[in-house]
Amino acid sequence: xxxxxxxxxxxxxxxxxxxxxxxxxxxxxxxxxxxxxxxxxxxxxxxxxxxxxxxxxxxxxxxxxxxxxxxxxxxxxxxxxxxxxxxxxxxxxxxxxxxxxxxxxxxxxxxxxxxxxxxxxxxxxxxxxxxxxxxxxxxxxxxxxxxxxxxxxxxxxxxxxxxxxxxxxxxxxxxxxxxxxxxxxxxxxxxxxxxxxxxxxxxxxxxxxxxxxxxxxxxxxxxxxxxxxxxxxxxxxxxxxxxxxxxxxxxxx
Amino acid sequence: xxxxxxxxxxxxxxxxxxxxxxxxxxxxxxxxxxxxxxxxxxxxxxxxxxxxxxxxxxxxxxxxxxxxxxxxxxxxxxxxxxxxxxxxxxxxxxxxxxxxxxxxxxxxxxxxxxxxxxxxxxxxxxxxxxxxxxxxxxxxxxxxxxxxxxxxxxxxxxxxxxxxxxxxxxxxxxxxxxxxxxxxxxxxxxxxxxxxxxxxxxxxxxxxxxxxxxxxxxxxxxxxxxxxxxxxxxxxxxxxxxxxxxxxxxxxxxxxxxxxxxxxxxxxxxxxxxxxxxxxxxxxxxxxxxxxxxxxxxxxxxxxxxxxxxxxxxxxxxxxxxxxxxxxxxxxxxxxxxxxxxxxxxxxxxxxxxxxxxxxxxxxxxxxxxxxxxxxxxxxxxxxxxxxxxxxxxxxxxxxxxxxxxxxxxxxxxxxxxxxxxxxxxxxxxxxxxxxxxxxxxxxxxxxxxxxxxxxxxxxxxxxxxxxxxxxxxxxxxxx
Numbered sequence: 081x082x083x084x085x086x087x088x089x090x091x092x093x094x095x096x097x098x099x100x101x102x103x104x105x106x107x108x109x110x111x112x113x114x115x116x117x118x119x120x121x122x123x124x125x126x127x128x129x130x131x132x133x134x135x136x137x138x139x140x141x142x143x144x145x146x147x148x149x150x151x152x153x154x155x156x157x158x159x160x161x162x163x164x165x166x167x168x169x170x171x172x173x174x175x176x177x178x179x180x181x182x183x184x185x186x187x188x189x190x191x192x193x194x195x196x197x198x199x200x201x202x203x204x205x206x207x208x209x210x211x212x213x214x215x216x217x218x219x220x221x222x223x224x225x226x227x228x229x230x231x232x233x234x235x236x237x238x239x240x241x242x243x244x245x246x247x248x249x250x251x252x253x254x255x256x257x258x259x260x261x262x263x264x265x266x267x268x269x270x271x272x273x274x275x276x277x278x279x280x281x282x283x284x285x286x287x288x289x290x291x292x293x294x295x296x297x298x299x300x301x302x303x304x305x306x307x308x309x310x311x312x313x314x315x316x317x318x319x320x321x322x323x324x325x326x327x328x329x330x331x332x333x
Numbered sequence: 334x335x336x337x338x339x340x341x342x343x344x345x346x347x348x349x350x351x352x353x354x355x356x357x358x359x360x361x362x363x364x365x366x367x368x369x370x371x372x373x374x375x376x377x378x379x380x381x382x383x384x385x386x387x388x389x390x391x392x393x394x395x396x397x398x399x400x401x402x403x404x405x406x407x408x409x410x411x412x413x414x415x416x417x418x419x420x421x422x423x424x425x426x427x428x429x430x431x432x433x434x435x436x437x438x439x440x441x442x443x444x445x446x447x448x449x450x451x452x453x454x455x456x457x458x459x460x461x462x463x464x465x466x467x468x469x470x471x472x473x474x475x476x477x478x479x480x481x482x483x484x485x486x487x488x489x490x491x492x493x494x495x496x497x498x499x500x501x502x503x504x505x506x507x508x509x510x511x512x513x514x515x516x517x518x519x520x521x522x523x524x525x526x527x528x529x530x531x532x533x534x535x536x537x538x539x540x541x542x543x544x545x546x547x548x549x550x551x552x553x554x555x556x557x558x559x560x561x562x563x564x565x566x567x568x569x570x571x572x573x574x575x576x577x578x579x580x581x582x583x584x585x586x587x588x589x590x591x592x593x594x595x596x597x598x599x600x601x602x603x604x605x606x607x608x609x610x611x612x613x614x615x616x617x618x619x620x621x622x623x624x625x626x627x628x629x630x631x632x633x634x635x636x637x638x639x640x641x642x643x644x645x646x647x648x649x650x651x652x653x654x655x656x657x658x659x660x661x662x663x664x665x666x667x668x669x670x671x672x673x674x675x676x677x678x679x680x681x682x683x684x685x686x687x688x689x690x691x692x693x694x695x696x697x698x699x700x701x702x703x704x705x706x707x708x709x710x711x712x713x714x715x716x717x718x719x720x721x722x723x724x725x726x727x728x729x730x731x732x733x734x735x736x737x738x739x740x741x742x743x744x745x746x747x748x749x750x751x752x753x754x755x756x757x758x759x760x761x762x763x764x765x766x767x768x769x770x771x772x773x774x775x776x777x778x779x780x781x782x783x784x785x786x787x788x789x790x791x792x793x794x795x796x797x798x799x800x801x802x803x804x805x806x807x808x809x810x811x812x813x
Contacts, residue, residue: 098581135414137579157416165414167407174408176351178812185342189335190415216812232411 087146088113088240088272089134094143096129103129105296106143111274111289113148113239116266118287118304119276122322126296127276128167131242134274135165148239164233164241164271166226175218179208179228182217183235190236198235205268206231206261223254230261240272241265247282259286280315294322335417339425340432347399347429354805358798361440364388365794368444372786373658375751376448377457377618382542384441385461389434389468390503390531393476394495396430400480400569401491404580413579423573427477427566434469443793451783452746455619460540464531467538471530471558472499474565478596481569484580505529506542514544518611527607528600533558536608539616546611557603564602568595620747622692624651624755624778634721634775635758636670640738644670644713652753653777660784661746669698671735671760673773674721677712680765681733684710687759688737693745694754694779698737706735724771735760743781749790750782 089111096104104126111117121127132138134145136156144151150158174182180199187195203213206227217225226246233241243262247255263286266273277283283290284304292300299321300307307321308314348354364384371380403409412422448458476495483491509518509526517523526532537554539547548554572592576584584592633649647656649672659665669688675681684707690696711734720729746752760773 137410137413138581139578139583157418160414160416163414165410167410174406177346177349181345181349185346186411186415188338188342189412189417191335191338214812233414236415 086113087111087149088115089117089145089147089274090149091130091134091145092143094130094133094145095141096126096133096138097141102296104133104140104293107293107296107298109291109298109301111272113272114270115289116262116273116275116287118283118290119274119293120278120280120283120290120318121276121293122278125278125293125322127278127293128244129296130293131165131244131274131276135163135242136160137165161236162239164235164238166229166233166241166243166246175216177217178215179203179213179217179220179231182228183231186232186235192236199231202231202234205234205265221254222249223257226250226254226258227261230258230265234265234269234271237269238271240274242274242276244276245278246275247277247279255282262286280318281311284311284314292318292321336421336425336428339417339422340428343422343425343429344432347433348804349808354801354808358801358805360388361801362795362798364441365444365791365798368441368794369787369791372750372790373782376749377455377461378542378751380444381457381461384444385465386468386506386531387503388437389465390472390499392430392434392437392469393472393479393499393502394492396473396476397479397483397491397495398488399430400426400477401483401485402488404484405486405488407580409579419579420570420574423570427473430473430477431470434466434473438466438469440797443796444790447786447789447793448749451749451786455747456616457540457618460538463538464534464540467534467558468531471534471562471565474562474569475530475599478565478569478572478599481573481577482592484577484582502529502531506531506535509535510542510544513541513546513611518546519609524604524607524609527554527557527603527609530558530561533561533603533607540618541615545615547613547615548608549610549612550608552608553606554603554608557607560602561599564595564599568592568599571595620745621753622755624753624776633777634672634674634773635756635777636672637779638668638670640666640668642668644672644734648719651776651778652780653756654780658750658780658782659741659743661743661752661781663742663784665741667739667741669737669739669758671737671758671773671775672713672721672729673710673733673735673760673762674723674729675733675762675764675771676723676729677731677733681710682707682763682765683770684735684760684762686735686737688739689757690741690743690779691755691757693743694756694781695742695744696739696756696779697742698739702738706737709736710734711736741779743779746781746783749786752781753778754781 087110089109091107091109093106093108094104095106107130119127129138133140134147134152136152136159139153147159148162152159183199183202184195187198192198208224208227212220212224217228247258250258262273265271275287288304290304291298307317367383368380413419475498479494480491505526506529509532512518512520512523512526533554536548537551537558541547576588576592633651635653636644636649637653638645671686673681686703686706688696688698712731713734714731715729718728720732723729743752743754756777756779758775761770763770
């Protein structure tokens with residue numbers, strides 16, 4: 081039996097309702113520190129809602145959630161100090177800012193010393209070309225915008241980074257660049273990465289441990305290889321899980 | 334203190350909007366144009382209403398949009414996954430709005446200073462300068478509440494609601510003035526107008542824009558203002574912090590009732606309780622003299638023409654130089670034409686003329702010229718029965734006109750433009766064959782304006798728009 085502090089993310093029967101609709105039902109997760117963890121599900125399965133609860137954006141209706149041992153309800157500021165979130169829209173919304181302005185905003189509100197230097201350093205880390213850093217984000221390609229988002233999420237050296245569909249809308253070369261970047265960062269920054277996606281190839285490529293969520297419930301948790309030795313087998317098992325829920329392959333939780 | 338950091342960053346962020354600096358430049362330029370053109374007329378009625386009333390109210394939809402927009406574009410997801418208290422962010426946002434309101438208030442000050450330097454501080458300007466900051470705060474309070482109440486993916490609902498409330502608040506002001514003028518300020522409709530903070534503040538500060546009465550008491554009016562302003566801020570903050578998540582409503586049934594009742598109370602309290610005893614005469618807006626019938630046209634007995642010039646084609650209204658105001662504090666040579674109600678087939682003898690300017694108008698004519706007026710009578714043929722009425726009632730067709738060269742110097746202006754000084758003229762004469770002397774007594778008005786004001790106003794009103802435009806261009810060049 082592990083102590084709560086041993087897990088980067090730990091939920092216990094986490095539930096979130098919107099009126100009568102149950103978006104996340106009794107989700108229990110235990111994600112060890114330092115992993116690049118996959119969270120797979122179809123659109124509307126409850127992935128984003130789970131991430132929003134774990135990042136303190138949404139209060140749970142029932143159950144509990146802890147990040148790095150801190151309760152998301154009781155210690156939201158402590159959790160926020162430890163997490164970074166990459167979603168697919170926020171930097172696009174700030175299209176009239178430059179990458180430097182956008183990241184300096186977050187460097188300052190996170191009280192990072194020498195924000196300008198920190199921004200340049202982090203933009204180096206996500207390989208954003210220097211000549212674009214002072215240009216408006218609205219003029220960036222989707223891949224560049226995603227790099228800016230990842231840079232923002234890494235601001236303040238978080239312990240856990242949540243990536244919600246980080247490659248949505250990207251073409252394959254751009255996807256592969258982001259995958260390489262995520263792998264590289266996971267190793268270099270020693271950050272636990274919680275990668276949510278509906279892209280089986282992405283999850284299988286990047287993550288060794290995954291959970292699969294369908295209709296708000298965890299239907300599988302375990303090693304990626306347990307779902308198949310190759311992509312075809314993996315996808316076949318996955319489709320079965322996603323369409324029949326926990327009946328085909330019961331969740332280990 | 335994180336509020337200070339958030340305030341600075343949010344303020345910078347606000348000015349990074351696509352049209353932030355450019356928008357500010359355009360708005361200030363438009364205001365400057367109104368201020369400049371307004372020097373040709375009653376400045377406080379034109380520029381004053383727009384700059385001190387309508388633009389401050391426009392902060393209501395602006396505040397609603399500014400509060401709602403970070404949720405619309407999901408920026409809050411980035412902010413509130415950083416170690417930021419929602420309370421601190423909310424306070425910083427409101428402080429940014431108040432700072433922009435303050436900046437606006439000071440942006441119109443150069444124009445005000447030009448005005449004050451020429452005509453001092455009339456009561457209406459004094460009241461407007463108090464009305465504006467109060468309106469700005471009230472607009473931001475209500476706008477903040479509106480912005481908080483809308484959670485969605487479109488800025489249209491909060492912005493449209495803000496504009497709707499702005500139109501209602503603005504529209505209730507002339508309605509209240511009209512109802513008070515008719516003695517209906519305390520009727521149900523009159524009471525409804527008190528829902529507008531603009532009306533409440535006007536009543537509280539004790540001035541009017543057009544009507545002649547103000548409430549005799551103001552205690553409950555001020556209480557109502559506080560209920561609206563503090564109530565809107567408090568309800569907005571409570572909803573944001575206690576009844577909502579970052580992007581979701583998290584209300585219980587009792588909270589929904591509390592929000593509904595709070596909003597209703599903010600609307601109804603002034604309607605039910607604010608003072609509506611319009612029993613006190615409104616103070617005079619400025620030192621303008623009362624001139625009867627200043628807008629009347631036709632059938633006057635006086636006209637003004639350039640030296641040696643003909644009788645104006647549009648003749649003869651009470652305002653003698655409606656289309657060509659003269660400068661204040663400077664001498665202007667004009668010919669005063671006195672239209673005697675005597676046909677030219679009758680001789681006029683012993684003509685004696687007296688000209689007196691009022692309210693600071695120095696109207697002087699050489700004694701020699703006045704003495705020789707008899708010798709310089711001219712004739713004029715009137716068309717369409719527009720000649721002066723003779724003693725027997727008929728309109729003169731071909732009549733005598735006395736031309737008196739005069740020097741006009743309107744002093745002590747009470748407004749920067751649209752000053753109307755009274756001019757009293759009396760003429761005594763004998764008509765041949767009539768044993769008794771005839772007397773013509775006529776009263777007209779001279780329109781005057783501070784001559785240099787248009788240039789000074791134009792110059793100062795370009796300062797801030799130019800700075801904003803420069804900032805917009807600099808940012809555009811830097812980020813492209």
